[in-house]
Amino acid sequence: MLEEGFDYPENDTWLNQYIIMDEDGEVKVYRLWFHDYSLEKISRVLEQNGFRVENAWNSLSGEFYRKGGDWIAIDARKV
Numbered sequence: 001m002l003e004e005g006f007d008y009p010e011n012d013t014w015l016n017q018y019i020i021m022d023e024d025g026e027v028k029v030y031r032l033w034f035h036d037y038s039l040e041k042i043s044r045v046l047e048q049n050g051f052r053v054e055n056a057w058n059s060l061s062g063e064f065y066r067k068g069g070d071w072i073a074i075d076a077r078k079v
Helices: 039-048
Strands: 002-008 013-021 027-035 051-057 073-078
Touching: 039 051, 039 073
Parallel strands: none
Antiparallel strands: 002 013, 013 027, 051 073
16 A cells, blocks of 8 residues: 655645555455535535534534534534
């Protein structure tokens, strides 16, 4: 397995790429894309698609939201 990461800061995006060769010599490439959202940006995206943000946290365990955290957990409701 070969692994490499690519950062696209102008798009707030990160790519993890994995190249795997199996025992038969077949090569497969897997790409996992991650996009960073601020609470403001994800709120706009959700609102444009008919949702309203009810609550936000910095973890799935209920850590209170603070700007600049590494994670955002969102509770959104269809309006």
